[in-house]
Amino acid sequence: MKLYFAYGSNLNLEQMRHRCDTARPYKAATLHGYALRYAGGGHADIVCAKRSVVHGALYEITERDEFRLDRYEGVSGGSGYYTKIQVSVKVSARRSIDALTYVMRTDIPNCDPSDGYVLTCLIGMADWSLPVTGAVSLAVAKISGKRALADAFNCVRAVWRATTVPDAAEAELQKRTGQAIIL
Numbered sequence: 435m436k437l438y439f440a441y442g443s444n445l446n447l448e449q450m451r452h453r454c455d456t457a458r459p460y461k462a463a464t465l466h467g468y469a470l471r472y473a474g475g476g477h478a479d480i481v482c483a484k485r486s487v488v489h490g491a492l493y494e495i496t497e498r499d500e501f502r503l504d505r506y507e508g509v510s511g512g513s514g515y516y517t518k519i520q521v522s523v524k525v526s527a528r529r530s531i532d533a534l535t536y537v538m539r540t541d542i543p544n545c546d547p548s549d550g551y552v553l554t555c556l557i558g559m560a561d562w563s564l565p566v567t568g569a570v571s572l573a574v575a576k577i578s579g580k581r582a583l584a585d586a587f588n589c590v591r592a593v594w595r596a597t598t599v600p601d602a603a604e605a606e607l608q609k610r611t612g613q614a615i616i617l
Contacts, residue, residue: 436500437533439463439523441470441490442478443551444503445558453506454499460492462562463523463531470570474515476547478555479538489564492523492533500534507536515542 437460444450450457469483480488495503503509507516516536524530547555552570559566 435494435496437531438493438495438500438503439465439490439521439533439535440493440558441465441480441488441535443554443558445491445562445564446554447558447561449554449558450493454493454495454502457493457495457499459562460494461525462489462564463492463525463533464489465521465523465535468521471544472547473538473544474542476545476551477515477538478547479516479542480535481537481540489559489567490523490535491562491564492525492531503536509536515539 438457440450444453447459450459465480465488467482467484467486468480468488469486470488471479471481473479493499504518507518508514509516509518515538517539518534519537520532521535522530522532555570556566559570
């Protein structure tokens with residue numbers, strides 16, 4: 435078994451079940467020294483950024499899962515957008531673990547994600563109880579129309595297995611959209 439560090443849409447547990455049916459969710463993790471961006475058709479990518487952190491999750495994967503991920507990410511016989519690298523991720527204040535992950539080629543330009551892609555990522559972040567920060571929060575703010583933003587937030591709230599979301603996040607969304615958050 436290998437460990438795979440997921441970010442972006444691969445955080446979505448349902449999506450990963452379809453993509454890699456033998457991958458096992460392991461635990462949430464953070465990757466320091468990288469930042470999230472959207473590029474190449476609006477897909478998530480990570481780039482070196484000294485003081486940044488990417489919130490993600492680890493899956494235990496088999497060789498078959500890795501092969502499927504390679505194909506999906508375009509590493510073998512695909513678009514060639516992504517390459518595979520080894521990273522060290524933090525799983526606690528005192529413990530780091532090595533894992534593989536995928537990064538986009540640096541010549542691929544930035545591109546805004548679609549609303550649907552952002553929602554897929556948000557559901558994945560909710561699956562792992564990860565904070566919505568950085569490029570993800572900016573993408574949420576760009577979702578077209580105030581109603582779409584509130585709908586996306588409500589959908590994620592419904593999926594979220596946790597019982598609370600910080601009151602400040604609810605208040606900020608209500609302030610930005612002018613709409614009540616319905617549970």
